[in-house]
Amino acid sequence: MRLLIIEDEHKIANALRRGLEHETFAVDVAYDSDEGLSFATTEEYDAIILDRMLPGELDGVGICRELREQKIHTPVLMLTARDQISDRVEGLNAGADDYLVKPFAFEELLARVHALLRRPQATQDTVLEVDGLQLNPTTFEVRRDNKLISLSRKEFSLLQFLMRNAGIVVSKDSIISHVWNFDADILPNTVEVYMGYLRQKVDKPFSKDKPLIHTVRGFGYRLGHVQ
Numbered sequence: 001m002r003l004l005i006i007e008d009e010h011k012i013a014n015a016l017r018r019g020l021e022h023e024t025f026a027v028d029v030a031y032d033s034d035e036g037l038s039f040a041t042t043e044e045y046d047a048i049i050l051d052r053m054l055p056g057e058l059d060g061v062g063i064c065r066e067l068r069e070q071k072i073h074t075p076v077l078m079l080t081a082r083d084q085i086s087d088r089v090e091g092l093n094a095g096a097d098d099y100l101v102k103p104f105a106f107e108e109l110l111a112r113v114h115a116l117l118r119r120p121q122a123t124q125d126t127v128l129e130v131d132g133l134q135l136n137p138t139t140f141e142v143r144r145d146n147k148l149i150s151l152s153r154k155e156f157s158l159l160q161f162l163m164r165n166a167g168i169v170v171s172k173d174s175i176i177s178h179v180w181n182f183d184a185d186i187l188p189n190t191v192e193v194y195m196g197y198l199r200q201k202v203d204k205p206f207s208k209d210k211p212l213i214h215t216v217r218g219f220g221y222r223l224g225h226v227q
Helices: 010-022 033-042 060-069 085-093 106-121 153-164 172-179 190-206
Strands: 002-006 026-030 047-051 076-080 098-101 128-130 133-136 141-144 147-149 213-216 220-223
Touching: 002 010, 002 033, 002 172, 010 026, 010 106, 026 033, 033 060, 047 060, 047 106, 060 076, 060 085, 076 085, 076 106, 085 098, 098 106, 128 153, 133 153, 141 190, 147 190, 153 172, 153 190, 153 220, 172 190, 172 220, 190 213
Parallel strands: 002 026, 002 047, 047 076, 076 098
Antiparallel strands: 128 133, 133 141, 141 147, 213 220
């Protein structure tokens, strides 16, 4: 899953980036509102962590309003040093999905990000499950037929994206946009290589079952049993 952090305090932004990357997220960072708005309107993100006070033409509230006016509905977690109710109300009314007051614990921010990512799924379940394959984004455990599968961080992130889009054909470009950073060094066959890694771990050891990962030639990939 791919996140955007828009935060002008470099120490906070870089600490968040390191922590979130450790949690298997792909993360881009912008340090002012102009760059942040550019990223948010031209790239695909699963959630945005947005500081309220920013240098540039707009503040965080202005960015949020602009995104919603452009019909961009990416979940937004707004950060602020202001803890007045009126400030929080203004941010939420501008289109923010959640609000976190500085200083905050990283564990709480992470929990709120996971909650935002669950919302589009219209479910309260933390564990993703598709045809006997289970993925827990909190404990990082992946199981198929109740057997534990060991994945690298990037493999985990890729599988999580596929499972959140189960039954849907996702293109290579869409996979890259959600699983890798903007400045990542992506080779033409990078997606194919990682899909091969997943097949070796998710499908091959379970040969008695139907494969879950399918290539749809000319379009991309789909996860789930073919009816």
